Amino acid sequence: MYSQEVSDEELYEDDNDFYDDDSEDDVDDELEFDTEDDYSVNKLNFEDEDDEFKTTLPPRFVHYCYPQKFTRGMLPTNRMKYEPVDYEDIELKLKCKIGNLNKILQIGTDDCTVLLIYYHWNDQKLLEDYTTQDTTEVRRKAGLSDIAGNLETNLIQTAKEGDMCLICCSESTAENPLNVFHLQHCSHSYCIDCYIACVKLAAEQGNLLINCPEPSCKLKIRPTELHQIDAYNTRILEKLEAEKKQENDAIRLRRLTEDQIKVKYQDDFDDSLDSPDSDDDDDDVQKEIKDEDLFNFHERSLKRQRKEKEDKRKKSLYRNYWYHICKNYIMTNRKTFKSCPAADCESSVEYLGFDSSNIVSIDEYITTYIPIVECTNHHRFCYYCNAEDHAPALCFLVKIWVQTCKDESKTLSWLSANTKDCPGCQEPIEKNGGCNHMTCKSCHHEFCWVCMSDWSRHTDNYNCGFARDPRISNDKEKQEKSRASLTKYLHFVQMFDIHRVSLKKDKEFLSKLEMRVQEIQQKVGVSWIEAQFYRECIDILLKARVTLMWSFAFMYYMNPKSKEIPAVQRLQNILSFNVETLSKLFEVTASEYVIQKKSEFLTTASSVKNHQFNMIDKVMELMITDKNLLSGAL
Amino acid sequence: MSQISTTRISKELLKFQSTSTLNLVQPTDSLTLFYVDLKVEGNEAVYPPDDIYRLRFIIHPEYPFKPPQVQFITTDQHTTKPYKIPMHPHIYSNGHICLNILYDGWTPANTLHTVALSVQSMLSGNSVNARPEGDKSYCSSAPLNPLHSKWVFDDDKV
Numbered sequence: 001m002y003s004q005e006v007s008d009e010e011l012y013e014d015d016n017d018f019y020d021d022d023s024e025d026d027v028d029d030e031l032e033f034d035t036e037d038d039y040s041v042n043k044l045n046f047e048d049e050d051d052e053f054k055t056t057l058p059p060r061f062v063h064y065c066y067p068q069k070f071t072r073g074m075l076p077t078n079r080m081k082y083e084p085v086d087y088e089d090i091e092l093k094l095k096c097k098i099g100n101l102n103k104i105l106q107i108g109t110d111d112c113t114v115l116l117i118y119y120h121w122n123d124q125k126l127l128e129d130y131t132t133q134d135t136t137e138v139r140r141k142a143g144l145s146d147i148a149g150n151l152e153t154n155l156i157q158t159a160k161e162g163d164m165c166l167i168c169c170s171e172s173t174a175e176n177p178l179n180v181f182h183l184q185h186c187s188h189s190y191c192i193d194c195y196i197a198c199v200k201l202a203a204e205q206g207n208l209l210i211n212c213p214e215p216s217c218k219l220k221i222r223p224t225e226l227h228q229i230d231a232y233n234t235r236i237l238e239k240l241e242a243e244k245k246q247e248n249d250a251i252r253l254r255r256l257t258e259d260q261i262k263v264k265y266q267d268d269f270d271d272s273l274d275s276p277d278s279d280d281d282d283d284d285v286q287k288e289i290k291d292e293d294l295f296n297f298h299e300r301s302l303k304r305q306r307k308e309k310e311d312k313r314k315k316s317l318y319r320n321y322w323y324h325i326c327k328n329y330i331m332t333n334r335k336t337f338k339s340c341p342a343a344d345c346e347s348s349v350e351y352l353g354f355d356s357s358n359i360v361s362i363d364e365y366i367t368t369y370i371p372i373v374e375c376t377n378h379h380r381f382c383y384y385c386n387a388e389d390h391a392p393a394l395c396f397l398v399k400i401w402v403q404t405c406k407d408e409s410k411t412l413s414w415l416s417a418n419t420k421d422c423p424g425c426q427e428p429i430e431k432n433g434g435c436n437h438m439t440c441k442s443c444h445h446e447f448c449w450v451c452m453s454d455w456s457r458h459t460d461n462y463n464c465g466f467a468r469d470p471r472i473s474n475d476k477e478k479q480e481k482s483r484a485s486l487t488k489y490l491h492f493v494q495m496f497d498i499h500r501v502s503l504k505k506d507k508e509f510l511s512k513l514e515m516r517v518q519e520i521q522q523k524v525g526v527s528w529i530e531a532q533f534y535r536e537c538i539d540i541l542l543k544a545r546v547t548l549m550w551s552f553a554f555m556y557y558m559n560p561k562s563k564e565i566p567a568v569q570r571l572q573n574i575l576s577f578n579v580e581t582l583s584k585l586f587e588v589t590a591s592e593y594v595i596q597k598k599s600e601f602l603t604t605a606s607s608v609k610n611h612q613f614n615m616i617d618k619v620m621e622l623m624i625t626d627k628n629l630l631s632g633a634l
Numbered sequence: 635m636s637q638i639s640t641t642r643i644s645k646e647l648l649k650f651q652s653t654s655t656l657n658l659v660q661p662t663d664s665l666t667l668f669y670v671d672l673k674v675e676g677n678e679a680v681y682p683p684d685d686i687y688r689l690r691f692i693i694h695p696e697y698p699f700k701p702p703q704v705q706f707i708t709t710d711q712h713t714t715k716p717y718k719i720p721m722h723p724h725i726y727s728n729g730h731i732c733l734n735i736l737y738d739g740w741t742p743a744n745t746l747h748t749v750a751l752s753v754q755s756m757l758s759g760n761s762v763n764a765r766p767e768g769d770k771s772y773c774s775s776a777p778l779n780p781l782h783s784k785w786v787f788d789d790d791k792v
Contacts, residue, residue, distance in 0.1 A: 167698060167742045168638045169645050190743070197699050198742055205738050213743040215735060 053099035053109045057092065062352060065371045065383065069355075071621045072614070078359045078369060080383065081352040084376040085337075090326040090348075097123060105130065108150035110222040111139070117208050117325065118142035120332060143209060143220030145185030151224040156181050156192060156232055165191035167198070167213065179232075183225055188214035196233050199226065199317055208328055210321075223321070230318040237315055302377055303344050340375035341386050347375035349383060366395045368623050380543070389543070392619035393550040397630065401553040405493060418483070423447050423454075492556040499549035506545060506583060510538045513586065517594050526595055533598055537605040541586070544579050544612040548572070551615060559631040564622055571618055575611040582608050639697045640665055649747040656750050659688075661712035666693045669712070670750045674757045680721060681757060688717040689753060690729075691746055701740035704749060705729040705780050721763050722756065728773045730780040731756075732766065734787040737780075 065080040094116075101112045101123055118141070119126040129138050136146050159165075159172035159180045167190050172178035182189035190198070190213060199221065202210040209220040221229075313319045330337045330348050339348045351362075359365050362384055370391045371383040380389040382398075390398045419428040422438075424445025429438065436449040437458070446455040514534065521531045551572050558565060582604045589597055622629050643665045650658040650670070659669040668691040674681040690707045694700035706719045706729035719725065724732040735744055735752060766772070776783060 167642070169642045170638075188743070194742060201699055201740075201742070205740075207738075211741065213741045215739075215741060215744055215748065 053095045053102065054092075055096060055099040055103055057096050060352075063374070064355065065373055066369065066620070071617050071624075073617075073621050075621050075624050076356075077620065077624070078365065079355045080362070080365060080369075080371045080373075081355055082373050082383065083350045083352060084374060085348055085350050086376050087323060087326040087346060090329055091322050094121065094325065094329060097121065101126070107148035110150050110224050111144055111148055113223050114144055114209060114220050115139070115142050121329060140218070143211070143218055144222075145219060147185060151184050151222065151228075153184070155184060155225060155228055157189075159189075159191070165194055167191070167194035181229060181232075183212050183219050183221065186212055186214070186217050186219050188212050188217055192229070192232055196229060196317070199229060203317075203320060203324065206324075208325055223318070226321055227318050230316055233317055234315065299344070306344055306346065338373075338383055338386065340377070340379050341381050341388070342375070342377070342379040345375060345377050345379055347377050347379070349373045349375055351383065368394075369620070370394060378539075389546050390550045391547060392616050393554045394623070394630070397553060397557055398550075401556070404489075420449070420452065423452050489556070492552050495552040496549055499545055499552070502583070503542065503545045503549060506542060506586075510541070510586060514538065520592060520594070524595070531595065533602055534594060537582070537601045538586075540605045540609050540612075541579065541582050544575065544582075544608045547612050547615055548575055548579055551575075551619070554619060557630050559626075559629055562622075562626065562629060564626070564629075568618060568622070571611070571615045575608075575615050578604070578608045578611050635665065635693075635695050635697075639693065639695065642698055643693065643746075646745045646747060649745070650750075653747075653751075655754065656747075659712075666695075667691070667712075668693075668746065669707075670746075672750065672754055672757075674720070674754065677758045677760070680760060680763045685718060685720075687720050687757075688713065689750060691749075698742040698744070701736060701744075701781065702746065702749070703779055703781055704736050704753075705731060720757055721765065722760050723762050723764055723766050724756065725766070726769050726772050726776070727765055728776055730772075730776060730783065732785055732787070734785070737785050738787075 060083055062081050063083060065082065066077055068077065069079070070076055098109050098112045098116060101116065102109050104127065105112065115126055115130070115138075116123065119129075139146065139148075156179055159178040161172055161174050161177070163172045163178065163180070164170070165178060165180065170178065170191065172180075179192045180189040181192045181195045195213070198213040199210055210226070211217070212219045212221070313323050330339060336351045337348050338351070339346075354365065362371065365371060366384050370393075372380055372389050372391050373383045374380050381387065382390055382395060385395045385398065387398065393401065419430045421427065422429050422440040422443065422445055424440055424447070425443035427440065427442050429440060431438070431449055437446070437455055438449050439446050447453065448455055448458050517531060517534055520526075521528070551568075555565075555568060555572070558568070582601075585597075585601065585604055589601075594601075647658060647660075647668075650656055655673040655675060657671040657673075659671060661667060661669065670689040670691065672687045672689055673683075674685070674687075675683065688707055690703075690705055690710070692703040694702060706725065707713070707717065708719060708729070709716050719727055719729050726732075731753060733752065733756065735741075735749065772783075
């Protein structure tokens with residue numbers, strides 16, 4: 001057990017830096033490379049079943065929600081283990097399960113796939129049923145025929161003359177023969193176009209296992225059968241595309257000749273006529289870029305990638321089939337998988353337990369720690385509450401903080417601390433100066449601010465001789481208390497808000513700046529890798545801002561008697577100072593000089609990163625040692 | 635309407651001639667609206683032998699790749715007398731039928747004739763003279779088109 005842990009650590013954390021992007025990136029790169037590699041192997045040897053359904057998985061790269069085993073004060077930490085996964089990783093994992101099951105049952109990967117989907121991937125239960133119960137019955141329930149084994153024949157055939165497809169009612173003729181398809185073990189054949197439409201319809205209806213279209217037939221389409229349909233479908237799509245392309249080419253050719261004619265004639269005119277034209281083109285390009293400015297580069301490329309994948313998937317029925325299987329697998333295994341909450345991100349995180357046996361459940365874990373995880377696309381979020389990164393505030397603090405900010409009760413307590421109800425009409429009144437002689441604006445009732453009784457009894461504007469009622473003085477004490485808590489709340493909410501707004505502004509500003517740097521990089525000819533430091537610095541700044549922001553929520557709930565408050569405040573101040581320095585650096589550096597100022601950016605960013613870690617580390621230590629730390633929240 | 639729908643429906647309609655307990659009524663010349671008058675035989679305990687129920691089919695333009703809208707009706711602009719909605723634990727009093735082949739279970743290999751036959755057999759095999767649970771609350775909030783309801787098929791005995 002222990003040696004296992006050590007090997008994991010060695011794999012992942014050899015550096016003492018918090019959020020060490022370099023080492024993280026290394027691991028991620030390797031991970032991506034691995035999966036991509038396997039994936040391409042799958043594609044290349046698609047026909048070869050043994051390669052598609054491997055029986056061993058590539059080694060896991062365990063990540064930790066907190067990078068180190070000990071805090072700086074040498075206190076041991078408990079960490080949640082996780083692995084960021086893509087749909088491709090899940091597909092690989094599920095295919096491995098299929099391969100392993102086939103090793104035992106020897107009934108072909110096709111049948112294994114259908115059985116496993118039917119059993120919701122519970123291979124233990126499936127094996128038990130398959131070996132102890134009537135095999136044909138188990139197979140029949142899952143929608144398989146009595147004959148086991150993979151498909152080896154081609155199921156797309158040409159129909160005899162006079163045969164009719166029962167769906168579209170078109171007849172096969174000698175000149176126009178129909179291509180028909182039926183499952184290997186049933187004889188319900190329909191023309192291939194209708195079969196494709198049926199498969200698409202079933203997928204739209206959300207069925208993972210697709211039935212034979214005949215209502216009385218209970219057989220399911222198996223992967224290789226689907227693969228045959230898909231191959232046909234792809235051929236047709238490609239043919240259509242080629243035809244379309246030909247048509248377009250023909251049109252372009254026609255235009256080109258027209259243009260050529262124009263050019264020929266324009267050669268006689270002055271060249272200056274051409275220049276405004278080209279300028280117009282440039283403007284168009286710039287406009288396009290401006291519209292996209294709202295997203296930063298990373299998100300933009302993510303979106304593009306996703307769209308490409310989606311287009312690819314839509315073309316292939318077989319890929320779509322696996323996509324839905326993987327999606328369903330994540331949805332149905334919510335205890336171990338969490339999908340990334342970021343928009344346009346299809347990555348998820350798999351929960352792998354904790355690195356020590358002291359902690360059993362996630363509910364226990366979140367009372368002291370914050371399970372912040374990072375998906376394959378580097379979106380950081382909380383595994384427990386699915387919100388964005390909120391360290392160093394604990395999950396329950398976030399919940400009550402958000403509630404408090406939303407709550408009208410705080411407005412009410414402001415009213416109770418600063419206003420009194422007019423004794424005449426009960427309208428709340430705020431005293432903004434002047435003497436104790438009040439005249440209500442709505443009912444013109446005159447009263448004393450101190451004792452709230454009729455003003456007619458009073459003679460002195462500044463001294464009230466009647467404020468001796470113990471009930472009234474009690475009220476005053478309450479008011480003092482609520483006023484004090486209100487001031488405290490207002491202070492923290494303001495600080496929180498300042499950083500929230502800065503975060504938003506920084507995000508907007510930086511994404512625009514990044515865009516410009518990308519342009520410069522292209523113009524000057526700096527390699528993409530060389531300009532990456534800029535992205536990293538932006539990342540560090542934004543992450544540190546998040547930490548800073550939530551540290552104020554944390555402070556609000558800290559026990560006011562705790563001796564550590566000044567220490568936390570000091571760390572907060574240093575972090576705040578560093579963050580502002582970096583932010584300023586971004587602001588004043590003109591995009592042309594960014595590359596030259598590389599070292600300055602890197603030193604400032606690393607100092608920000610360091611102080612951010614100090615902050616989180618300190619809070620973590622406090623949480624571990626002082627159980628009464630958050631009495632302010634209870 | 636697509637070419638496939640028209641050819642298919644004109645072929646499907648011929649099938650109704652062979653069944654005496656299903657009477658096809660085509661109120662207009664268009665191929666999008668049909669009625670089937672339906673008799674239940676051999677189940678006098680729940681359905682009196684003289685009762686005729688009217689099933690309405692509205693065909694989707696993409697039929698048969700999209701399911702038709704099927705429900706029992708009492709009256710509409712093409713009927714002369716009011717019809718009854720048959721009592722059944724899966725048929726709501728607004729005429730909506732809870733039958734999976736009409737919704738999620740629809741496949742293009744189903745036809746109007748097979749749908750009418752399934753509804754008929756659903757009635758003749760039924761011995762419970764009652765409406766589904768929650769009939770009132772469903773009918774008060776149900777959409778006009780039963781295809782827009784969210785159906786859960788949990789009971790495959792009746």
